[in-house]
Amino acid sequence: MNVIDIQQLTKTFGTTKALKGIDLTVKQGEVHGFIGPNGAGKSTTIRILLGILKKTSGKITLLGGDPWKDAVKLHRKIAYVPGDVILWPDLSGGEIIDFLGRLHGGFNVSRKKQLLERFQLDPTKKSRTYSKGNRQKVALVAAFSCDAELYLLDEPTSGLDPLMEMVFQECVTEVKNSGKTVFLSSHILSEVEALCDRVSIIRQGQIVESGALHELRHLTRTTVSVTTEHEAKGVNEVPGIHDVVQDGRKYRFSADSEAMTEILRFLLPLGVKSLTVEPPSLEELFMRHYGDDTGAKVAKRYEA
Numbered sequence: 001m002n003v004i005d006i007q008q009l010t011k012t013f014g015t016t017k018a019l020k021g022i023d024l025t026v027k028q029g030e031v032h033g034f035i036g037p038n039g040a041g042k043s044t045t046i047r048i049l050l051g052i053l054k055k056t057s058g059k060i061t062l063l064g065g066d067p068w069k070d071a072v073k074l075h076r077k078i079a080y081v082p083g084d085v086i087l088w089p090d091l092s093g094g095e096i097i098d099f100l101g102r103l104h105g106g107f108n109v110s111r112k113k114q115l116l117e118r119f120q121l122d123p124t125k126k127s128r129t130y131s132k133g134n135r136q137k138v139a140l141v142a143a144f145s146c147d148a149e150l151y152l153l154d155e156p157t158s159g160l161d162p163l164m165e166m167v168f169q170e171c172v173t174e175v176k177n178s179g180k181t182v183f184l185s186s187h188i189l190s191e192v193e194a195l196c197d198r199v200s201i202i203r204q205g206q207i208v209e210s211g212a213l214h215e216l217r218h219l220t221r222t223t224v225s226v227t228t229e230h231e232a233k234g235v236n237e238v239p240g241i242h243d244v245v246q247d248g249r250k251y252r253f254s255a256d257s258e259a260m261t262e263i264l265r266f267l268l269p270l271g272v273k274s275l276t277v278e279p280p281s282l283e284e285l286f287m288r289h290y291g292d293d294t295g296a297k298v299a300k301r302y303e304a
Contacts, residue, residue: 001027001028002025002026002027002028002061003026003027003028003062003063003149003150003181004024004025004026004032004049004060004061004062004150004183005025005059005060005061005062006022006023006024006025006045006058006059006060007023007058007059007060008021008022008023008057008058008059009021009022009023009024009045009048009055009057009058009059009060010022010055010056010057010058011041011044011048011053011055011056012056017205018041018044018205019041019044019045019048019056019205020204020205020206021058021206022041022045022058022202022205022206022207023207023210024045024200024207024210026181026183026198027181027198028179028181029176029179029180029181030176030181030182030197030198031172031176031181031182031184031195031196031197032181032182032183032184032196032197032198032199032200033184033185033186033192033195033196033198033199033200034046034183034184034185034186034199034200034202035185035186035187035189035192035199035200035201035202035282035286036201036202036203037187037203040202040203040204040205041202041204041205041206042154042185042202043083043154043185045202046152046154046183046185048060048067048068049062049067049152049183050067050071050075050078050080050152051067051068051070051071051074051075054068055068062074062150063077063078063149063150075104076104076105076106077148077149077150078148078149078150078151078152079104079142079143079144079146079148079150079151079152080143080151080152080153080154081136081139081140081143081151081152081153081154081156082139082154082155082156083154083155083156083158083185084155084158085132085135085136085138085139086135087127087128087130087135087138088127089126089127089128090126090127090128091126091127092123092124092125092126092127093121093122093123093124093125093127093130093134093137093138094116094123094124095123096127096138096142097112097123097138097141097142097145098112100142101142101145101146104142104146104148105146106146106147106148107145107146107147108145108146108147109145111144111145112141112145115140115141115144115145115171116141118167118170118171119137119140119141119164119167120137120164121134121137121138121141131159132158132159133159133160133161133164135159136156136157136158136159136160137160137164139156140156140168140171144171144175148180149180149181150180150181150182150183151172151175151180151181151182151183152183153172153182153183153184153185153186154185155185155186155187156168156184156186157186157188157191165188165191169191169194169195172184172195173195182195184196189281189282189283189286190281190282192282193213193281193282196213197212197213198210198211198212198213199211199212199213199216199282199285201285201286209285213282216285217257217279217280219280219285220280220284220285221242221254221255221256221257221280222254222255222256222257222260222277222278222279222280223252223253223254223255223277223278223280224251224252224253224254224255224263224275224276224277224278225250225251225252225274225275225276225278226250226251226252226267226272226274226275226276227249227250227251227272227273227274227275228249228251228267228270228271228272228273229249229270229271229272229273230249230270230271231249231270232246232249232251232266232267232270235251235253235266238262238263238266239259239262240255240256240258240259240260240262240263241253241254241255241259241263242254242255242256260277
């Protein structure tokens with residue numbers, strides 16, 4: 001069953017086409033990563049799913065309903081965390097969490113208490129005293145305390161320190177294990193890589209790749225590091241081997257995945273002392289689709 005089913009979705013703002021015919025599906029019980037730079041269309045897509053923006057054209061089914069027409073009913077089944085949380089300044093964190101929980105329904109008080117401890121959030125402080133990271137924690141505790149069918153998370157760990165990012169990842173894994181669905185928009189590619197079953201890459205309002213991580217691995221080369229007993233003469237001429245860096249009898253190169261069998265046949269007679277094969281990371285997948293001048297600048301910023 002598809003929790004989200006998007007077909008040929010477009011959204012225009014005046015003469016600007018923000019979304020240009022998106023096709024995207026999210027299956028029940030999966031964590032689906034949605035990656036791309038600022039301005040690619042991630043937040044616009046999520047706002048349409050939330051019923052905040054009205055589509056220009058296309059077809060969307062969300063939990064069996066229409067996000068625009070059935071927004072009130074659907075929001076009882078959805079938990080949403082934005083990347084920039086704005087809170088009521090005169091309410092405490094705990095008061096806001098309780099209010100959002102009552103508003104949503106299906107609020108688990110014991111779960112809330114556990115999450116407050118895990119996220120190390122003091123619920124008695126007024127929200128105006130909170131840092132950006134603590135404001136994110138309020139939204140995360142409120143979301144994960146609710147029994148939702150779909151968690152829409154738009155840059156949810158913005159402002160969190162690495163320890164709290166780990167807690168967040170544990171929470172996502174827990175809701176997934178309980179059969180819930182997570183749609184995660186993030187620029188932290190290691191986070192997406194650690195959590196997601198499938199990934200969709202959006203560029204300039206269009207989905208350029210979508211699929212399981214192992215299906216997308218073919219898009220980039222594998223990195224091989226090897227130490228041999230004998231010199232690897234002719235390694236540069238082996239089909240499928242690229243960008244060789246040599247240090248004595250230590251070699252590091254990128255390799256075409258489909259050529260790995262022949263590459264190993266070349267290496268084994270040389271007496272392999274150590275061998276490391278690293279699958280391509282999402283950073284490499286990202287660079288493939290943003291390899292022009294503008295995209296390279298974006299990717300560098302994301303890696304910073």
